[in-house]
Amino acid sequence: MKDPKISALLIVFNEEKNIEEALKSVEFADEIIVLDSFSTDKTIEIIKSKFPRVKLYQNKFEDFTKQRNMCISYAKNDWILFLDADERITSELKTEILKEIKKPVTQTAYFFKRKFFFMGEKVNYSGTQNDKNIRLFKKEVAHYDENKRVHEGLSNVDNPGTLQNYLLHFSFDSYEAYHKKVLHYSHLKARDLYEKRIQYKKMKQLSKSAFNFFKMYFLKLGVLDGRKGFILSYLSALSSFKTYEFLKEEYA
Template sequence: MKDSKISALLIVFNEEKNIEEALKTVEFADEIIVLDSFSTDSTVEIIKTKFPKVQLYQNKFEDFTKQRNLCISYAKSEWILFLDADERITPELKNDILKEIKKPVTQKAYFFKRKFFFKGEKVNYSGTQNDKNIRLFKREVAHYDEHKRVHEGLDSVENPGVLEHYLLHYSFDSYESYHDKVIHYSKLKAKDLYEKKIKYRLIKQLSKSIFNFFKMYILKLGILDGRKGITLSYLSALSSFKTYEFLKKEYA
């Protein structure tokens, strides 16, 4: 008989604002596993008191790829469903998932299209209109590329499917939280560049930063998002600028 069981996985750190709603949206899974990076807020307490069936593990954070691969190692089901704490699975997407994995023939992995929100308001453009991420996949392809610390992806997946309904992504809870995320990701990306022996160049730092703003604001229609578009385009440029700034320190 075909195994259609699902392990829902989350890696978290200080997600007391998000963890309860996120876990509620994956309660349909056969098992739920959370890997926490020793949160200092009430994340762990919320999980233990409100979600006793959740399997909770802790591990010191090094990078996203290592955390995801470790979390996968705890899973027992044929299907892996990865969710970030700031993402929500809608009832419609849940139905897509359950329907798809029960088909006689399936893909090995599936993209989820995402709708973004900034301070609770939907972002329509700024590059988010085409965003999609692999969030559902079989154990046989369940391994993230260890050469990428951030914006991690599976090692090798051919022709992933795409589910119809959207995953809701509340990544931009506030300017401050998104700014902090940009800085954190930039540090990790700088380490990736350093290990690839890419040298710091001021002209590359400036040109990439300027282009990223132009790409987000003009080419990806951030201008149509009003003030949100300006903010998100600026933060996109800041990400490039800080990545090379941290890269320069690696060579210092």
């Protein structure tokens, strides 16, 4: 019986700061595919000059779900390992991945637990203590739910497993970068709500924003992360607030 093979996939845009380390961390994969959204920095140059075996494609960005599903369409192997450019596979996680997929009986998908870093420092609370995402799955279930433009998830996975070693998530090195992402994601989420005909309500906007701050800062112990916890809680509240602001604009 042949050993199972892995296709490592990344969707990227202007990731010159991250792309080299991200690709190095998945060099153990049998195939590496990058789908780029026409980066304007040195992302493409770095890939072509330092990673000749990477299969590079480009497609104009519409939303995360479409990009991920398109990237999957290029993959040839039975297992898909999806990585964001700001994530890193550790040597311990690599060993666990290779051991797990060689078992006689496996799950169809696996959660990776993540250690979260913000502005160069590890975040221990603020909800990140329970942070996990499906990053490894069989190609037979490899399809992202097209009803979600952001915070996308696989549409047909039941009872995924969880690997024990951590994926490192170097989220943002500055407040400005995170703020920019919050606005981008909020706009995409607003489009989802609009297409579902969810109506804009001022009280719902205010209450959800306030609750998101309270939940992250107090219930999820962001207060124990000090200044970082306050910033992350504020940005969580801002995400809700801006989502409804953009939703209101959709109806204007």
